[in-house]
Every structure is written in structure tokens, then in C-alpha cells.
Amino acid sequence: QVQLVESGGGLVQPGGSLTLSCKASRIIFSINGMGWYRQAPGKQRELVAGITSGRVTNYADSVKGRFTISRDNAKNTVYLQMNSLKPEDTAVYYCNRYPSTLGYWGQGTQVTVSS
Secondary structure (H helix, E strand, C coil): CCCEEEECCEEECCCCCEEEEEEECHHHHCCCEEEEEEECCCCCCEEEEEECCCCCEEECCCCCCCEEEEEEHHHCEEEEEECCCCHHHCEEEEEEEECCCCCCCCCCEEEEECC
16 A cells, blocks of 8 residues: 655744654655655645665755755655755645655645744
């Protein structure tokens, strides 16, 4: 069964931090890269960060130096540590397979950066 469950979003002030978590089905997680994607209102969904099964990471230019992606294979979980958040980071954040996504998406988790 395909399962992607994101959590950890919320309202945070500019400059603040959040850590997102995504628990995936073992069938997805065990042999694939995993990524975090986001979709802001009126915009297309975009890749934020990806991590391969060999833990090679890739980041969008807009988040380099501020966000860190990691994975815990024992827990089938991928994390996104977000620091120095900006209002333009406001979006619904999703996890999915990386670099090619599945046709299925979870419910996402809302991140709002506002004073």
C-alpha cells in the first residue's frame, strides 16, 4: 500500500525554524530517493530538496544554506529541517519519490511564514 504522511508544518515568524517529517511506505522508501516538494498558492509544485538512497542531496537554489534534508531508513522517514524561514517559503509541503515522483501524493503539511 502506498502511503506518504507529512507532518510538522505550522505558523512561524520570519527567521524562525521548523522541521517537517514524512513517513513513507517501506515499498516506496527502501530503494528510492525521497524528496520534499512545495506548492504555493497560484504556483506550480516545485522540488525543494532531494536525497538519494545513497544520501546524496540536492537543493533548490532558493533554499540552499537554509534547509537540510535527511532520511532515517530504519523508520522509513525523511525530514526537512528549515531554518531562516522567509515569507516566500509559505506553501504546502509534500514528500514524494525523488527524482521522479509517483502519481500519488499525500495530504501535505502547511507552512506559513508570517509576522
